Amino acid sequence: MSKKNIYEPLDMPRRVILGPGPSSANPRVLRAMSLPIVGYLDPAFFDLLEKVSGMLNEIFLTNQMSFAVAGSGSAGMEAGLVSLAEPGDKVIICSYGYFCERQIIMAKRLGLNVIPIRTEWGKSFDPQVLLDTLKSHTDTKLVLGIHAETSTGTINPIKEMAKISHDFGSLFMTDVVTSLAGSELQFDEWEIDYAYSGSQKCLAAPPGISPVAMSTKALEYIRNRKTLPSSWYLDLSLIWDYWSENHIAHHTAPVSMIYGLREAAALTLNEGLFERWERHKVNASALRAGLKALNLDLPISKSDRLDQLTVINLPKDIDDVKLRSKILEQYSIEVGRGLGDFAGKVIRIGLMGESCYPPNVLYILQALENIIPQFGIEISEGNAVNAASDEYSKNGIKKFYE
Template sequence: MAHDPLPVSEVPVVPPRILLGPGPSDANPRVLQAMSGPMIGYLDPDFVKVMEEVSELLSRVFNTEESLTMVLSGTGSAGMEAGLSSLLEPGDTVILCVCGFFGRRMADMAERVGANVVLLQSEWGRPFPPEMLEAELKKHDMVKMVATVHAETSTGVLQPLEEISRLTKEHGALLMVDAVTSLGGTEVRVDDIGIDYCYSATQKCLAAPPGLSPVAMSPRAIEVVASRNTKPSSWYLDLALIANYWGGDHVYHHTAPVSNIVGLREGLRVILEEGMGPRIARHNRNSAALRAGLEALGLQLVVSPEHRLDQITPVWIPEGIDDQAVRASLLRDHHIEIGRGLGDFAGKVWRIGLMGDSSKSEYVLALLSALESILPSAGYEVAVGSGVGAASKSLAEL
């Protein structure tokens, strides 16, 4: 079929959005500007300097002096799959501490690797209880790895890692942690906690576009990967080969997405200029204001205060309200994206993200004001101004 030539004036433009979903979040303007620079070769000495700087900046954000920090070409799921396929061999036992959607994805991947997968599932909306892991470890002589999710984006829960790490170390197993939603918005302490393999993604709290997965690998994980009996099933996500490109000799593996990596360097600089302390405080202040506003509208939050993640706030959809219609109106009439529920929470919750550059007080107020206008027409009465008022008060107090 012959297509008509596309007039230049009709080249589609992506409409501006207020991104308050589970990611992607706003990319920082400095990141986007850095990415629009000229193309450069992936082994150009100047690009190698960029890689070295990215690795150094990542080690600060991951709080590690011991681990090799590098970037995988692919989204957060690439980081997850690289860890499972490079650290596990067929027949190895892995225990997954799961209380949400992304933990289940780990199980699917680990099964494909041929591992003996022990899936420990606990209640959604609460952290995973370490006692469950303790009881399971007692049943095994040899567990190769324990894995969990630090910030479960599907439930809005922050998982404490200390006890899980202690039990894992006592057993001599490796610890893998998903920090896709935590890195850059919550402290991720790779060395202190003793995480052997930690992966994240650029599109949430790192204020860069999707497409990269920053990872940290402990010396022990590097040794495990280097001394495998079998080659990992994935060549592209083989952490040993990728470490050869990022580490010492920069041996060619694949064509690195240079513009994204240059953008990530800028994003990491932005983070460290702000400082992790003030950045975490900003996430905290804005999510507190959002919660105050939602509660003033009479909406119920899913997670109890002590387990809440500042990056994402799930809220129960009131009885009889059309989930999709409210989200569609937010997007169409107010240009605001919020997230739908996943897995066990599908159709039951809205998930409101305030991550990285999207964690802004003006976005909180814009969303609450939009909800105040949409919810009454959807059949849920609210006192107009109550949500915005409560959020403004919270912001003023903090």
């Protein structure tokens, strides 16, 4: 008999994940994911789907439809594009970052007639540009705009963009992969037709499932379109038919991911939506106070920047790859690199969901304080951590971990 290899149980390094996502998963989420598997057509699982849908409604702030697409945030993106427009339809994509460009690539592959509106990276989108474009493309079927552009760290005025789109009779689809549960988002109030997110950012679950919300108008559109969506798997009306009360069989649902999503939604609602948005704000302001003390420059203006992701300009003597590997090797902290136009020029620090707590803020500041001098740049030690602690005190934070 040949000799058998014995494989030890898998082990992975412990990281402090402060990149653009995934962020850490809450232990309660991981525990829920180890519960026994039930069938995806088991009545107990149908009951869970209905409960998760209701909880997601509370998080998206909608009374319409919330459910989840099996796959990462990009699956939610592709599901929207394949379901909400037909080949040849005119689709406006507002582009101000790397993930907007991904939407353009996908839309072109699906044969949509894409009208890109490209504006400067690192600045929030100006809705007036959409208004002007729609005036000369009144036959537009669908408009896309990303709420939180993770590549540039900007927040964008999707409420205004949705309103303008509707004034011209177009549907409005948005990406809330980085914003859901981390920034204010009001699906019904802002009259959004479709929003997709990811489990791995401010919701604090592992990557792999895309929570989405859809308007009744969008569902009616899919049910009445001339041709069927070219993807059966990502047809939002079929996915909704499975999640909603008739529970019509579709693909085998990712049972354990849905357990995890339930737990992540429960934790979000237990904390309170507003309180969670505030937590992201307070930690971002402490991080920025510390970065300022390190003389690091933030390229995104105050009014345009996200709380859950801070973009930092690299001083000219600091090499991006070397800096990130020192941070990883010496502190086991992951931070993000620049993408697209920002590649090599910035690093990105994410404070999302389970990663967004004071110990992580103080730890990354301590790491930067120790590592920056290794590039021959002088800084005053202890200033960054003190500046962040002072900022926490100003915001009434006395306890650094709950």
